[in-house]
């Protein structure tokens with residue numbers, strides 16, 4: 001099985017690459033090659049199969065990013081929410097025209113590959129009161145969500161035409177993200193766990209009662225691997241799925257943090273940020289996914305396990321990366 | 326009021342241009358200039374205001390198509406359903422990237438214009454059994470509908486960002502279309518009225534019980550003019566509307582034809598066409614629009630009036646155009 005990861009140098013891209021390298025298989029089939037593509041050639045994990053790495057722009061996708069014979073493409077390359085809001089042209093080029101380029105690369109292959117695309121909860125709106133069913137319409141309140149929703153449609157059509165066999169996962173906000181704060185408007189949802197565990201202060205721009213739809217990196221990685229191997233025949237025209245995330249409040253996240261490291265939540269300072277609140281405030285905090293669980297997407301683990309997994313999987317690397325000894 | 330019509334040489338574009346020329350006003354405000362843009366410079370109607378005409382490709386939209394000071398843009402340029410299905414690249418370039426070009430042209434203006442976009446019933450699926458509410462999800466079953474649905478999203482986002490003030494109308498199949506059969510999969514819905522009224526035989530590719538969501542050119546033109554002048558404040562993020570068309574069967578269309586010209590329906594021959602049936606068979610034949618009527622979009626006239634209006638407005642011109650004396 002030949003696999004490409006576009007955005008393979010990003011947070012989830014590296015998680016998926018590590019899992020493939022560790023497992024050596026995907027859906028029970030041995031992995032025979034892995035290509036990692038990102039703006040700069042990503043680091044290759046040590047793996048029991050050859051790994052090629054490649055740098056470039058997804059909107060001008062080099063053919064080598066999806067070589068002939070590719071079975072599975074993880075299409076994760078994206079300009080995230082706050083950055084796409086700040087720079088309309090950049091977001092459109094990467095998130096929308098980048099998806100056109102992926103479609104064109106797949107059309108050129110002799111055999112249509114599975115394409116796993118990461119859409120987002122940010123493609124929905126409705127705000128704090130919303131609790132959405134699988135058939136809810138996407139009425140995005142930001143350019144990132146718009147570009148993701150439009151890309152989902154293009155990928156579904158490309159699947160119908162036989163150019164590929166796509167599964168789009170509307171991922172929840174992933175916590176806890178390692179490394180540093182980034183340009184995603186949702187960055188603080190991870191920072192309020194990560195920074196205190198590092199012994200650092202951090203700012204919370206929304207009230208404690210603010211609710212959010214989240215998933216852990218472990219669970220998201222599982223879902224992406226499941227989407228790569230599942231039977232898509234029951235999906236029909238509708239290639240988009242809302243996997244079963246967790247609906248939690250910021251207060252509940254801080255409680256889980258306290259369970260793992262008592263006293264840590266004291267490092268979180270309340271500093272309202274209306275610009276951030278306006279973006280994340282549009283995202284619905286609750287979904288009732290039925291279709292994805294029925295298609296085998298695993299239910300989410302409890303919140304405290306999410307904090308523990310971060311401490312186990314990513315805390316040391318983050319400390320080293322940030323020179324915090 | 327300065328107005329541009331993109332696709333101004335097409336069926337609906339010419340109808341809108343004629344109405345503006347006849348009225349001299351839009352929503353009570355005098356029209357001061359009209360620009361007509363299409364692949365080839367469209368003919369200018371004689372009008373009480375200056376009319377500029379311009380040829381070019383919407384995906385490489387010349388600035389003169391939407392000059393500084395433009396108040397209203399009718400964005401009607403499109404590659405229609407069967408053509409977009411036959412040529413993926415052409416449909417994507419015109420229907421999707423053409424819309425990007427319209428957005429960019431509007432961004433350059435000092436004042437965001439009203440943009441009236443023609444989306445389509447073909448952006449929905451569900452087939453003959455479907456009866457859809459305003460909040461139904463678009464799960465298109467063809468590339469044309471996909472490109473229209475994605476364009477709606479981009480225009481809504483551009484409106485949210487203040488680049489424009491868009492209203493997207495998901496038009497029903499428009500009958501009766503004058504001229505000749507065209508590449509729209511829905512062409513036969515008009516042909517079964519037009520051709521017999523011209524004394525010509527025509528083919529019906531679906532059963533008489535086949536149901537379809539239609540509107541007349543007169544009503545569609547009214548809706549487009551209303552969308553150009555209405556207050557969009559109540560629309561919020563959702564810039565798309567399903568105007569109140571008519572749900573009719575092919576048999577009912579033939580009955581209306583018989584009422585207007587007894588014996589004419591005998592010229593319709595039943596010749597099943599699975600390719601055509603597959604495309605139009607995916608479009609839902611019924612909607613329950615609530616939002617558009619509440620926003621002032623006029624209810625539809627009865628079917629027999631549609632046939633009579635065609636005979637009054639377009640039959641002679643079609644006869645001349647086709648050299649049928």
Ligand SMILES: NC(=O)c1ccc[n+]([C@@H]2O[C@H](COP(=O)([O-])OP(=O)(O)OC[C@H]3O[C@@H](n4cnc5c(N)ncnc54)[C@H](O)[C@@H]3O)[C@@H](O)[C@H]2O)c1
Nearest residue numbers: 007009010011012039057058076077078118120171173174
């Ligand atoms: N992390 C989340 O909370 C979350 C939530 C919902 C959806 N998603 C989606 O999941 C995917 C992965 O998210 P992530 O958290 O790993 O994000 P990330 O920013 O860490 O990774 C995205 C990668 O895309 C790359 N990229 C950006 N522009 C590019 C271009 N022009 N050409 C090639 N590569 C380019 C970046 O360099 C980056 O490595 C993204 O599509 C994101 O939108 C993430």
Ligand SMILES: NC(=O)c1ccc[n+]([C@@H]2O[C@H](COP(=O)([O-])OP(=O)(O)OC[C@H]3O[C@@H](n4cnc5c(N)ncnc54)[C@H](O)[C@@H]3O)[C@@H](O)[C@H]2O)c1
Nearest residue numbers: 332334335336337364382383401402403443445496498499
């Ligand atoms: N007529 C219908 O039944 C119907 C139903 C739903 C939606 N619509 C939509 O309404 C609009 C008008 O429909 P119509 O029936 O007048 O169609 P039409 O085909 O008569 O008009 C479309 C016009 O767009 C022009 N065009 C095509 N490619 C172009 C390009 N690259 N650059 C510039 N112009 C280009 C064509 O030359 C044509 O004049 C279209 O957007 C159509 O998709 C029509």
